[in-house]
Amino acid sequence: MSQLFYVWPFVRLGLADVWRHKTRSFLTMLGMVFGVASVIAMLAVGEGASQQALESIKRLGSQNILLSSEKPPESSGSGAGRSKLAMYGLLYEDEQRIRETVPEVLLTVPARMVRRNTRFSDRQMELRVVETEPTWFDVVDRPLLAGRVLRTHDLEVNANVCVLTELGVRRLLAAEEMVGQLIRIGSGTFEVVGIVKNAEGGAVQAPDSEADVYIPISTGKKLFGDTVIRYTTDGHPEGERIELGQIIVKMSSTEAVEAGSKAMEAMLARFHKKRDYKINVPLTLLREAERTKKTFNVVLGAIAGISLLVGGIGIMNIMLASVTERTKEIGIRRAIGARKSRIIVQFLINTCVLSIGGGGLGILLGVAIPMVITLTTDMPTVIQPYSLFLAFGISAGIGILFGLYPAMRAASLDPIEALRHE
Amino acid sequence: MSVSRMEEVVRLEQVKRHYHVGDEMVHALDGISFSIQKGGYWAIMGQSGSGKSTMLNILGCLDRPSSGAYWLNGVNVAEMDDDELSDHRLKNLGFIFQSFHLIPQLTVRENIEVPLLYLGLPAHERSAKANELAERVGMAHRLKHLPTELSGGQRQRVAVARALANDPAVLLADEPTGNLDTATSIQIMGLFQELHEQGKTVIIVTHEPDIANYAKSRIVLKDGRVATITEAAI
Ligand SMILES: Nc1ncnc2c1ncn2[C@@H]1O[C@H](COP(=O)(O)OP(=O)(O)O)[C@@H](O)[C@H]1O
Ligand SMILES: [Mg+2]
Numbered sequence: 001m002s003q004l005f006y007v008w009p010f011v012r013l014g015l016a017d018v019w020r021h022k023t024r025s026f027l028t029m030l031g032m033v034f035g036v037a038s039v040i041a042m043l044a045v046g047e048g049a050s051q052q053a054l055e056s057i058k059r060l061g062s063q064n065i066l067l068s069s070e071k072p073p074e075s076s077g078s079g080a081g082r083s084k085l086a087m088y089g090l091l092y093e094d095e096q097r098i099r100e101t102v103p104e105v106l107l108t109v110p111a112r113m114v115r116r117n118t119r120f121s122d123r124q125m126e127l128r129v130v131e132t133e134p135t136w137f138d139v140v141d142r143p144l145l146a147g148r149v150l151r152t153h154d155l156e157v158n159a160n161v162c163v164l165t166e167l168g169v170r171r172l173l174a175a176e177e178m179v180g181q182l183i184r185i186g187s188g189t190f191e192v193v194g195i196v197k198n199a200e201g202g203a204v205q206a207p208d209s210e211a212d213v214y215i216p217i218s219t220g221k222k223l224f225g226d227t228v229i230r231y232t233t234d235g236h237p238e239g240e241r242i243e244l245g246q247i248i249v250k251m252s253s254t255e256a257v258e259a260g261s262k263a264m265e266a267m268l269a270r271f272h273k274k275r276d277y278k279i280n281v282p283l284t285l286l287r288e289a290e291r292t293k294k295t296f297n298v299v300l301g302a303i304a305g306i307s308l309l310v311g312g313i314g315i316m317n318i319m320l321a322s323v324t325e326r327t328k329e330i331g332i333r334r335a336i337g338a339r340k341s342r343i344i345v346q347f348l349i350n351t352c353v354l355s356i357g358g359g360g361l362g363i364l365l366g367v368a369i370p371m372v373i374t375l376t377t378d379m380p381t382v383i384q385p386y387s388l389f390l391a392f393g394i395s396a397g398i399g400i401l402f403g404l405y406p407a408m409r410a411a412s413l414d415p416i417e418a419l420r421h422e
Numbered sequence: 423m424s425v426s427r428m429e430e431v432v433r434l435e436q437v438k439r440h441y442h443v444g445d446e447m448v449h450a451l452d453g454i455s456f457s458i459q460k461g462g463y464w465a466i467m468g469q470s471g472s473g474k475s476t477m478l479n480i481l482g483c484l485d486r487p488s489s490g491a492y493w494l495n496g497v498n499v500a501e502m503d504d505d506e507l508s509d510h511r512l513k514n515l516g517f518i519f520q521s522f523h524l525i526p527q528l529t530v531r532e533n534i535e536v537p538l539l540y541l542g543l544p545a546h547e548r549s550a551k552a553n554e555l556a557e558r559v560g561m562a563h564r565l566k567h568l569p570t571e572l573s574g575g576q577r578q579r580v581a582v583a584r585a586l587a588n589d590p591a592v593l594l595a596d597e598p599t600g601n602l603d604t605a606t607s608i609q610i611m612g613l614f615q616e617l618h619e620q621g622k623t624v625i626i627v628t629h630e631p632d633i634a635n636y637a638k639s640r641i642v643l644k645d646g647r648v649a650t651i652t653e654a655a656i
Contacts, residue, residue: 009532009539016527332523335484336537337512337588339505415484419523 010346014353017322028318029358031311032398035304036362036391037369042300043387044370046293048380053289057282062254063106064139065261065281067094067247072274085227088276089242094268098249102263104256109135110217111246114228118213119184120172127168127212129185131220137196139248147179147194150216158219162190167198168212183213188223190215257283308394311358312402319351319406323413330410331418340411347410351403352396359395363388430493431592431623432481433457437490439476439646450476452646453490458625460591463618463654465634466627468643474627475596477643481625482515482594483507512540516585520597522577524569530556530580531565537587555583559613575606582613592623599633611636 018025069089095108111132118127130136134150142149145166154161162185169178178192198211229239251260261281268277323330330343338346367388370381439451450473458464458481466474479485480492483499492499494510502510511517524533531552538548556562559579569577578598585593595614599607615636618624628634638654 006539006542008545009535013527020527328523329525329527332525333536333540334508335482335511335517335523336540336584337508337510337515338540339508341505342540416479419484419519 007345007349010349011353013346014350017350018353018357024318025354025357028314028354029311029361031307031309031314032355032358032395033311033362033365035307035309035311035398036359036395037365038300038304038307039394040363040366040383040387040391041369041373041381042297042304043390044366044381044383045300045373045379046297047382047384048370048374049289049293049296051382052380053286057286061139061141061250062283062286063251063257065249065251065257065264065279067249067264067268068278068280069242069245070276070278072276085239085241087241088274090244090247090277092243094271094277095244095247097267097271098247098264101267102249102260104252104260106250106252107135107139109133109139109248109250110244111136111248112217112220112226112242113211113245114220114224116186116224118172118186120174120181123173125171127171127185128210129220130211130214131217132214133217136214136248139250142196142198145195145197146177147192149194149196150214154216155218158222159216160188160190160219161193161216163194163196163214164192165196165198165211165213167210169195171212185213185215186224188219254283257281308398311355312398315351315354315358315399316402316406318354319347319403320409322350323347323406323410326410327413327418327421330413331415331421334413334415335419343411344404344407347407348400348403351406352399355399355402356392356395359391359398362395363391366391429460431458431460431462431495433493434480434487435491435493437480437487437492439473439480439485439488449646451480451487454643454646454648455490456641456648456651458623460623461618461621462623462625463614463636463638464623464625465637465640466625466643467629467631467634467640468649469629472643473646474629474643476646478594478596478625478627481592482517483510512537513588514591516588516590516593518578518581518585518593518595518598520600522569522574522581522601524577524580524584526569528568529565530561530567530569530572533569533580534584534587537584541588551587552583555587556580558586559583573606574601575603575609578602578606578610579613582610586617590622592625593617594625596627597629598626599628599630607633 067090071086072088092110095110099105099108109132111130114129114131115126116129118125118129132150133155134152137149142165147163149163150161153159162183164172164178172178172183174181178195181192182189183192184190196214226243227239227241229237249260249264251257258281261279261284265279268279333343333346367383370383373379374381434454434456437451437454438449441448441450452473454477466477468474476485480487483494486492486499494502499507517523525536528536531549534552534555535548538551543551552565553562556565559582561576561579561583564572564576564580569580572580578601593614598614599610602610611633614624614626618638624637626633626637634640640650640652642649642651
């Protein structure tokens with residue numbers, strides 16, 4: 001407590017000194033302001049990115065590997081006729097081969113995603129339909145809101161049942177309780193048995209992030225087949241035949257993911273002439289996110305480091321000027337009986353007032369920058385409470401580090417010389 | 423006034439202090455020997471450049487002799503480190519300067535409190551002591567003023583109050599009235615007289631005989647040597 005009695009007058013002296021040279025102090029603080037602001041912004045952006053990546057992982061599962069069909073680069077078809085049938089993508093065989101030959105595979109979930117005309121009461125619209133197996137809901141996290149999800153039994157009997165997503169419900173403009181209602185999808189009539197939550201958007205999109213409705217894949221195959229015919233704007237039919245849009249492969253453990261994805265890559269490369277598939281490993285996406293974050297950190301960290309260095313040097317420069325200005329005061333204090341260490345402490349406090357003042361402004365700016373980033377781009381940011389304390393610590397640290405030299409200079413002045421100084 | 427037992431406060435033995443100025447050697451003090459008893463009231467006299475300030479600075483532990491011995495309460499100053507000398511100044515000495523040497527950005531109160539701060543007194547004690555000291559030198563009505571807002575005489579009163587804050591055994595004044603008019607000088611010398619009567623050892627550097635006449639004892643320097651010593655029988 002008595003230390004506080006001792007320190008406070010010097011803090012006040014430092015504040016008065018800063019106030020007396022307002023412009024000079026402010027300009028001196030700028031380096032600190034930007035340095036501290038970059039530190040906070042850097043941590044906020046980094047945390048935002050990694051939370052987003054982690055969330056995607058949570059949504060897709062770190063044990064999962066995602067295979068999806070992709071239109072190969074040149075699939076122009078026969079070319080002679082205007083109508084063409086493109087055939088590409090993952091096959092039922094692929095799923096089977098994966099299950100049988102790739103080690104450590106726990107289960108595979110096939111899915112097809114097709115837009116189909118849907119009717120509900122007097123409304124008609126196109127919904128994004130996911131044809132899949134019940135295991136989908138074990139692999140991808142879709143919290144149930146009402147009713148139930150698909151069952152194995154639905155698959156076995158090709159039941160005409162469907163599970164809507166919230167998004168689907170909204171698109172159907174259904175105000176009433178949907179479970180138990182009938183909707184018409186394509187040529188079939190389906191009973192709504194449940195409603196699930198949609199996936200939230202993120203850096204890594206879940207395969208069904210925009211889906212409206214799920215139906216058993218067996219029912220879909222029986223009713224609609226594998227071929228989708230669309231009519232181009234000039235009235236020519238254009239068809240696509242894709243057996244499976246997606247296969248989610250769940251491995252027995254996170255450790256098995258890497259080897260598993262390599263094995264699948266090799267297997268698919270052997271059986272597909274064209275590269276009409278894509279392999280997504282959420283785990284690698286996380287690594288990519290981490291790498292992006294690292295790049296970000298390097299850039300912002302460099303800005304922060306340089307700003308803090310420049311800020312520190314600026315403060316040191318001002319403090320050296322201050323020591324010269326206050327030479328006489330130092331002489332007086334020494335004559336009165338202040339030890340050298342007391343002079344050092346006084347000047348360190350003064351420097352810290354400057355640096356912590358700059359740090360304080362930096363914290364304000366550092367909190368504002370991530371908010372602006374989030375508002376203007378869709379990059380998420382999370383301001384870390386600890387980063388504010390870190391910023392405070394950095395400010396005080398810079399004050400002490402760069403204040404030490406001027407303070408030592410002040411303390412080592414010869415008292416008599418200092419007193420004679422005008 | 424009589425003191426039953428004589429007590430030596432300082433003793434100088436062949437003290438020399440020289441400065442190198444370019445190739446030349448300036449002998450500011452050139453072999454000074456004398457001693458001061460507790461309760462003494464001394465005037466150090468001599469022409470400008472005779473070494474008065476140099477001697478006072480050595481007596482006040484702001485400077486050290488180049489050679490010779492300086493005994494302070496029986497301890498050789500040469501054996502004391504910087505912190506010990508600082509502590510000695512803080513606890514036992516009070517300085518008063520010709521140009522006052524108040525800290526310009528501090529108020530009268532804050533200036534008086536500086537030694538108290540270093541002595542580690544808590545705020546309320548500092549404040550009470552500052553009030554009392556300002557009262558004593560007749561500056562209680564100017565506690566919140568800055569030094570620049572005071573006249574020379576007022577500044578010197580504040581400086582005296584500050585010098586007395588640590589209740590020093592020895593007061594050292596270097597031409598304390600050098601920048602003051604006659605009337606103010608007389609007031610300041612009255613303060614010194616009072617302090618002397620309270621038993622403090624007072625050492626005043628001056629080249630003015632009028633001022634020196636207040637003191638009981640006198641040492642006259644000439645070219646860094648003692649010309650005459652007149653010590654009052656206490
Ligand atoms: N820092 C210094 N460097 C060189 N010479 C000095 C220094 N201080 C004092 N002197 C010299 O020492 C002599 C005594 O100085 P000083 O003690 O200030 O005299 P006084 O106070 O009696 O006028 C003078 O000749 C002065 O020029
Ligand atoms: Mg002098």
